[in-house]
Amino acid sequence: MxxxxxxxxxxxxxxxxxxxxxxxxxxxxxxxxxxxxxxxxxxxxxxxxxxxxxxxxxxxxxxxxxxxxxxxxxxxxxxxxxxxxxxxxxxxxxxxxxxxxxxxxxxxxxxxxxxxxxxxxxxxxxxxxxxxxxxxxxxRAWLASIGRRSPEQHIAHLFCELYTRLETIGFARGMTFGFPVTQSEVADMLGLSLVHVNRTIQQLRSKYFVNWDGTTVHIKDFDRLAEFSEFDPSYLSLIKIPR
Amino acid sequence: MxxxxxxxxxxxxxxxxxxxxxxxxxxxxxxxxxxxxxxxxxxxxxxxxxxxxxxxxxxxxxxxxxxxxxxxxxxxxxxxxxxxxxxxxxxxxxxxxxxxxxxxxxxxxxxxxxxxxxxxxxxxxxxxxxxxxxxxxxxRAWLASIGRRSPEQHIAHLFCELYTRLETIGFARGMTFGFPVTQSEVADMLGLSLVHVNRTIQQLRSKYFVNWDGTTVHIKDFDRLAEFSEFDPSYLSLIKIPR
DNA sequence: CGGCAAATTGACACATCTCAAAGCCTGTGG
DNA sequence: CCACAGGCTTTGAGATGTGTCAATTTGCCG
CATH class of the missing domain: 2.60.120.10 (Jelly Rolls)
Structure with missing residues (x-):
């Protein structure tokens, strides 16, 4: 290679x-x-x-x-x-x-x-x-997440964002993408404590059709996740327009 | 005029x-x-x-x-x-x-x-x-504020930022600047509730040498406010450099 | 004076943090 | 192959921080 x-x-x-x-x-x-x-x-x-x-x-x-x-x-x-x-x-x-x-x-x-x-x-x-x-x-999307979304929604939104961005460049397939990140690092993304992130992820796993084993994120129902977290990809400017 | x-x-x-x-x-x-x-x-x-x-x-x-x-x-x-x-x-x-x-x-x-x-x-x-x-x-500075600063520090940081930016273009003098904003609007900046912002502002008034009557912010001790909120203006790129 | 919008307060429910202890997993050395 | 160390993850419990709801007060304007 x-x-x-x-x-x-x-x-x-x-x-x-x-x-x-x-x-x-x-x-x-x-x-x-x-x-x-x-x-x-x-x-x-x-x-x-x-x-x-x-x-x-x-x-x-x-x-x-x-x-x-x-x-x-x-x-x-x-x-x-x-x-x-x-x-x-x-x-x-x-x-x-x-x-x-x-x-x-x-x-x-x-x-x-x-x-x-x-x-x-x-x-x-x-x-x-x-x-x-x-x-x-x-x-700005992160500011909205941290300021106005619940921790559950925030993580869901993050996963939707990353999946979308990775998929766009061919780095995600089958509703799965690599996310070799520590819960403590996610806490630093969300502005929360490690412990709270841990509890939030457990809720997400049970309720919202996402799984993350510390290495790989698997989204079982993207639409549901997107709706739950109010994910609207337009902020990623994924439209082909002369610029 | x-x-x-x-x-x-x-x-x-x-x-x-x-x-x-x-x-x-x-x-x-x-x-x-x-x-x-x-x-x-x-x-x-x-x-x-x-x-x-x-x-x-x-x-x-x-x-x-x-x-x-x-x-x-x-x-x-x-x-x-x-x-x-x-x-x-x-x-x-x-x-x-x-x-x-x-x-x-x-x-x-x-x-x-x-x-x-x-x-x-x-x-x-x-x-x-x-x-x-x-x-x-x-x-990014706002993300750090909302995620990792206390509400008191967050408001203090905001006032330091605004004073610095306004002063730079000649729109603030004597540690005072116009800030005709509602507490509810500040709540939307901080990602907090109106009630909590109200209480936070009262603490700031009594403790940290700032005053804001809903129209004008008066900073009584900028250095103290900056130190308290860990305000470092370098993110505003206030240096004259060929770009 | 009456009417609003905004600011303030109080009470109580809920969210989140901190501290501390366990549990898990993986790589390493014996 | 097993024991152990180290880094993460998970749990529990109690202390704080924040939100919500509803009532009051204040300040400004017609």
Whole structure:
């Protein structure tokens, strides 16, 4: 098997707009520095000033904001094809960290390359821009979840989101996807305690047709889960429109 | 007094990077449709497909996500100079609404203008992009607040954020700023109930050197408030760096 | 003065956290 | 192959935090 490719990134864009051959070519020939991170390793560190931005190729990553007492809040999960750290290109100084959830392979792209594209490729630039704007939409959906959904609904919504995003790029089949995450990490996504997450997951297992054994999520009835959690995928911008 | 100008938008950019005369000129000559919204009016509606994006000129606006039962979560507050709805330019379909908090004057810019800039002005495009990426950073800060800060810290953090942002564009002086907002609206920002917000505010008033009479926030000791709420303004990218 | 909208209070139910102890599973060394 | 260590998951119990409901009070405006 050849090394993980940028195909999921290209899929990410092509689900939402058309790419020209030239654009596909530019993306495919980006000089990449590949790296595999182990569970919990920081691939981008808060307060640093990165000179490259990373794309998830395989596995999962998450954005994390740390508090002084060591607590943290995860603010998004990223799947293969996500240009996770594009934010750094504009922010210059990171406001948060990006950590690996389970083993995670990423590709780093130098900012000079992004700058070149931003100078010469308006359409591709807009697609990059779109990717960060979708990240913001995901943050808003998470804010709604944490602020106004019950813990049960929140987890259900999270699973619907991840399944949908993974399915879009061909990384989920048969209502199943890999989610090698600790309950404590889910607690950091939900802003709850480990113990409460544990109890909530037990309720979900018994009531709402989802199962998660710590490694794999299996959704037994997606529609029911989506209805229960008020999941509406439109915030993921899964429509092909000229951008 | 002439009508509210785009000066705060230009200030927003110039705090973070240098603008050329040509760029300032392009911004100043954008064709604008001005409109004043009353408290609680929706200036951008979720699920619609706007053909223009709006900039706050005066007053405050907020992003809102609505749930089926009528509850809502506010995900950000916007101040004069914020190009609030730039997201619509890339998203095409809105995932959320933008509502006026108190009386709010905005300027709408047609997407054709933004498209023209994105085709011809790479640097200005990056600044627009930066503005949306800062919005995402604000969402992350709010996620951390709602998930990992106490209600008291959360409100304190919110006041620090707003004071800092307003001060930056010259809309706050003497540790005071206008915040003509209802406790119920603050509850929608914090993801809490009205009653709990009321009690929390009373605690803040007595303990933490802040006052808010429903119209104006007065911060008696900013440093103490910032320390208490772990406010670190770096997520607002207030540094002048070439972008 | 009368009428509202918003702020405040009180009482009580329910949700969530913390602490601490068990139970489970897996990899390793003997 | 078994015992044990370490990391997760699960449970229990009691302390706090938050929500809900309903009544009161306050402030502003016609």
């Amino acid at each position: 050849e090394p993980s490719s940028l195909k999921p990134l290209i899929d990410f864009f092509e689900v939402r707009d058309n790419l020209s051959d030239a654009e596909r070519q530019i993306l495919s020939s980006l000089p990449l520095r590949r790296h595999v991170f182990q569970r919990n390793e920081e691939m981008v560190r808060a307060h640093t000033q990165p000179r490259e931005s990373c794309i998830v190729l395989k596995g999962l990553a998450a954005r994390a904001v740390y508090m002084q007492n060591g607590a943290r809040q995860l603010t998004a999960v990223h799947v293969p094809g996500d240009f996770v750290d594009l934010h750094a290109f504009l922010l210059k100084v990171m406001d948060h960290s990006v950590v690996a959830l389970g083993e995670c392979e990423v590709a780093f792209v130098p900012h000079e390359q992004l700058m070149r594209i931003s100078q010469e490729q308006p359409h591709l630039t807009r697609l990059f821009w779109m990717s960060t704007v979708i990240d913001a939409a995901i943050h | 002439e009508p509210s100008s785009l000066k705060p938008l230009i200030d927003f950019f110039e705090v973070r990077d240098n603008l050329s005369d040509a760029e300032r000129q392009i911004l100043s000559s954008l064709p604008l449709r001005r409109h004043v919204f009353q408290r609680n009016e929706e200036m951008v509606r979720a699920h619609t497909q706007p053909r223009e994006s709006c900039i706050v000129l005066k007053g405050l606006a907020a992003r809102a996500v609505y749930m089926q039962n009528g509850a809502r979560q506010l995900t950000a507050v916007h101040v004069p100079g914020d190009f609030v709805d730039l997201h619509a330019f890339l998203l095409k379909v809105m995932d959320h609404s933008v509502v006026a908090l108190g009386e709010c004057e905005v300027a709408f810019v047609p997407h054709e203008q933004l498209m023209r800039i994105s085709q011809e002005q790479p640097h200005l495009t990056r600044l627009f992009w930066m503005s949306t990426v800062i919005d995402a950073a604000i969402h």
